[in-house]
Amino acid sequence: MTEGLLRVRQALHQIPELGFAEHKTQAFLLEFLAKLPQSHMSVTTWKPGIIVHLKGSAPQARVGWRTDMDGLPVREETGVPFASRHDGMMHACGHDVHMTIALGLTRYFAENQPVDDMVILFQPAEEGPGGALPMMASEAFEAVRPDMIFALHVQPELPVGEIGIRPGILFANTSELFIDLIGLGGHAAYPHRANDMVVAGAHFITAVQSIVARNVDPLDSAVVTIGRLEAGTKQNIIAERSRIEGTIRTLSAQTMGLVKGRIESLLEGTAKMFDCRYELDYGANYHQVYNEARLTEDFMSFVEQSGLATVNRVDAAMTGEDFGYFLRDIPGFLFWLGAESNYGLHHAKMLPGEGCIEVALRVLTRYFADRVYRRALDVVR
Ligand SMILES: CC(=O)N[C@@H](CCC[C@H](N)C(=O)O)C(=O)O
Numbered sequence: 001m002t003e004g005l006l007r008v009r010q011a012l013h014q015i016p017e018l019g020f021a022e023h024k025t026q027a028f029l030l031e032f033l034a035k036l037p038q039s040h041m042s043v044t045t046w047k048p049g050i051i052v053h054l055k056g057s058a059p060q061a062r063v064g065w066r067t068d069m070d071g072l073p074v075r076e077e078t079g080v081p082f083a084s085r086h087d088g089m090m091h092a093c094g095h096d097v098h099m100t101i102a103l104g105l106t107r108y109f110a111e112n113q114p115v116d117d118m119v120i121l122f123q124p125a126e127e128g129p130g131g132a133l134p135m136m137a138s139e140a141f142e143a144v145r146p147d148m149i150f151a152l153h154v155q156p157e158l159p160v161g162e163i164g165i166r167p168g169i170l171f172a173n174t175s176e177l178f179i180d181l182i183g184l185g186g187h188a189a190y191p192h193r194a195n196d197m198v199v200a201g202a203h204f205i206t207a208v209q210s211i212v213a214r215n216v217d218p219l220d221s222a223v224v225t226i227g228r229l230e231a232g233t234k235q236n237i238i239a240e241r242s243r244i245e246g247t248i249r250t251l252s253a254q255t256m257g258l259v260k261g262r263i264e265s266l267l268e269g270t271a272k273m274f275d276c277r278y279e280l281d282y283g284a285n286y287h288q289v290y291n292e293a294r295l296t297e298d299f300m301s302f303v304e305q306s307g308l309a310t311v312n313r314v315d316a317a318m319t320g321e322d323f324g325y326f327l328r329d330i331p332g333f334l335f336w337l338g339a340e341s342n343y344g345l346h347h348a349k350m351l352p353g354e355g356c357i358e359v360a361l362r363v364l365t366r367y368f369a370d371r372v373y374r375r376a377l378d379v380v381r
Contacts, residue, residue, distance in 0.1 A: 001108065001358065001361050001362065001365065002104060002357055002361060005100050005103070005104050005357055005361075006357070009096055009100040009357065010082035012025065012028060012091070012096040012099055012100060013083070013084065013096040014082055014084060014085045014086075015028065015085065015086060016070075016072070016084050016086050016089040016090050016091045016096070017048075017069075017071055017086065017089065018070055018071065018073065018127075019070045019124060019125030019126070019127055019128050019130075019131065020047060020070075020124050020125045020131065021048065022048040022049075022069045022124045022125075023048050025048070025069055025099070026045065026048045026049070026050060026069075026122075029050055029099065029103065029122055030043070032103055033052065033103075033106065036106065036107055036110040037110050037111055038110075040055040040056075040057075040110075040113050041053070041055075041106075044140045046135060046140045046141070047124060047131070047135075049069065049121070049122050049123050049124045049131060050121075050122040051119065051120075051121055051122075051140050051144060052106055052119065052120040052121075053118075053144045054106070054109045054110065054113070054114055054117065054119075054120070055113075055117060056113070056114045056115050056116040056118065057113050057115050058115050059115065059116045059117040060115075060116060060374070060377075061116045061117070061147045061148065061371075061373070061374065061377060062116065062117035062118070062119060062144070062145075062146045062147050063116055063117070063118055063119070063146055063147065063148050063149070063150070063368065064118075064119045064120075064121060064148065064149035064150065064326075064330070064332070065105055065119070065120050065121065065150055065364075066102075066120075066121040066123055066149060066150070066151045066323060066326060067095070067098040067099050067101065067102035067120075067121070067122055067123065067151070068093075068095045068098055068099075068123055068124075068126035068127075068131075069095055069099060069122055069124050069125075069126070069131075070095060070124055070125055070126055070127050070131075071084070071086070071089050071090055071091045071092070071093075071096075072089065072090055072092045072093055072127055072346060073088060073089060074088075074089070074090040074092040074346065074347075075087070075090065075348060076090040076348055077348040077349050078348070078349050078350075078351045080351065092345065092346050092347060092348065092350050093126075093154075093345050093350075094153065094154035094339065094350075094352050095126065097154050097337075097339065097352050097354075097356065098151075098153070098154070099122065100357055101152070101337075101357055101360045101361060101364070102120055102122060104357065104360075104361045105120060105361065105365065105368075106120045108365045109365075109368070112369070115371060116371060116374075117144075117146075118368065119144045119146045121135065121141075123135050123322075126321065126322055126323075128176065128283070128284050129284045130286060130322040131322065132324075132325040132326055133322065133325050136325060136326065136329070145330075146330060147330070147331075147380070147381070148295065148330065148331055148332045148373055148380060149326045149327070149330045149331075149332040150332045150333060150334070151321075151323045151326075151332075151334045152335050152336070152360060153319075153321065153335075153336055154336075154337050154345075154352045154356060155337060155338055155339060156339055156340060156341035156342075156343065156345060156350060156352060157340075157344065158312060158314075158337075158338030158339070158340065159338045159340045160338050160339060160340050160353040160355040160356045160359060161309055161355070161359055162309060162310050162312050162338035163303055163310070163311050163312065163335050163336065163337060163338065163359075163363070164312045164314035164335060164336030164337075164338065165296060165299070165300060165311065165312075165313070165314065165333065165335040166291065166296070166313055166315070166316065167291050167292070167293040167296040167297055168290060168291060168293065168316075169251060169289070169290050169291075169316045170289045170290070170314075170316055170334060170335075171288060171289035171316070171317055171318075171319050171321045171324060171334070172249040172250060172251055172288055172316070172317070172318045172319065172320055173249070173250050173251070173252070173256050173285075173286065173287065173288045173320070173324075174247060174248065174249055174320030175256060175260065175282045175283070175284075175285045175286075176246075176247055176248075176281075176282060176283030176285070177224075177226075177244075177245065177246040177247060177248055177280075177282060177283070178243075178244075178245050178280070178281040178282075178283055179204075179243070179244040179245075179267065179278060179279070179280055179281075180241055180242070180243055180244075180278065180279040181197045181200050181201055181204065181241065181244070181270065181271075181274075181276055181277075181278050182197070182240065182241055182277050182278065182279070183195030183196065183200060183239075183240055183241070183274060183275070184238075184276075185237060185238055185239060185240030186237075186238045187237070187238070188235075188236040188237060189236075190238075191238060194238040195238075195240075195274065195275055195276055196238045196239060197231055197232075197239045197240060197241050197274075197276060198231045198238075198239045198242060199274070200270055200273075200274035200276055201231055201242030201244055203270060203273065204244065204267065204270045205226050205229070205244065207266045207269070207270070208224055208226065208263065208266060209224075211224055211259055211262045211263070212224060212259075215258065215259075215262050216250075216255060216258065217255075220251060220252070220255055221250070221251050221316075221318065222248070222250045222251075222255050222259055223247075223248070223249035223250075223318045224246060224247075224248050224249075224259060224263075225246050225247050225249075226244055226245070226246040227245060227246055227247065228243075228244070228245035229242065229243070229245075230242070230243040231243065247320075248260065248263075249318040249320060251288070251316060260282070263280075264280070267280060284322075286320045286322045286324050286325070287322075287324035287325050287327075289320075289321050289323060289324040289327055290324065290327050290328070291327070291333035291334065292327070292331040292332060292376075292379075292380060294375075294376040294380070295331060295332060295373060295376045295379075295380060296333045298372060298375045298376050299333060299367065299372065300313070302366075302367060302370075303363060306363070306366060308359070308362045308363045308366065309338075309359050309362075309363050312338075314336060319345070331376075331380040337356050337359070337360050338356060338359070339352035339353050340352075340353045
């Protein structure tokens, strides 16, 4: 079942590309797909993504599987021989593993015709700016729109052989955050003639820390992370601009509104306090990942009874996924796939345990071949 797939994963690992630029990745995937039996399979490209349709022998439903494709702007430090060949870019979120599993699933059902129709989506730009919404709006997707849809994400904190899942909310609502503070540059020795955006940025970033601590209900959850800060050109020049980039995570749309409102108030306050102006952009926003209860419970029972993996009923996480948009419109679920690594997602040394590929394929091929999802058909239709 996993024959040749470790090599495939290692090859994909070497060519990480950023969102909507996954061209080499797309070419690699198309080459793999072209070698599979084509009798009941059709392949369509959408931007650098791919939509595979596997016609069922006696379809009563159409089921979807989605993988993401993009890498991250991280300089890899794993030291493995198959490390990224694209300088400053890395599959630090496991999308190389996700694509390999999707290829394995496609190969299995290209060789063993499914009873129901299957659609395998290779979706670009999950890390940003978000490929799910435009893919869902495309004619190519509409032509094969599935009745149910599923996905996974590797989880370095769970051991290989474990699946982490829960019905209901699994991943948070997200919003990117891009802020420019604009003041007046000048000579370091004449601060009274300038308007220093390093100081303004530092005040704003410190003030933002009070939002979760002082404004969000302690029984609710939210995250405001500033992941990037850039200001100035030289140590003896007062900076005219500071650029602040981050992300907001919440477990409800209401709390997202509250956090954004507080950010805007703090920006107004910063502008007044430092006599500067600001530009604010919320970038890409992702809908929460909400697992349909009946499909999820049935999947959990199936996995437990099959003995193919162990099930860990996990808490919701503050990670985000644009797969949430698929789940907003189409019932299904996403699960964490245990891939034990000493370093977490987005870390330069993150290295998922490759054994998770076999675990995923054993579980998924059985789940789809046995049409376990059909138990919930009455509820999801
Ligand atoms: C699973 C995972 O790590 N997903 C990303 C999604 C990023 C969304 C967006 N670019 C943002 O930063 O808000 C995550 O960071 O959770």
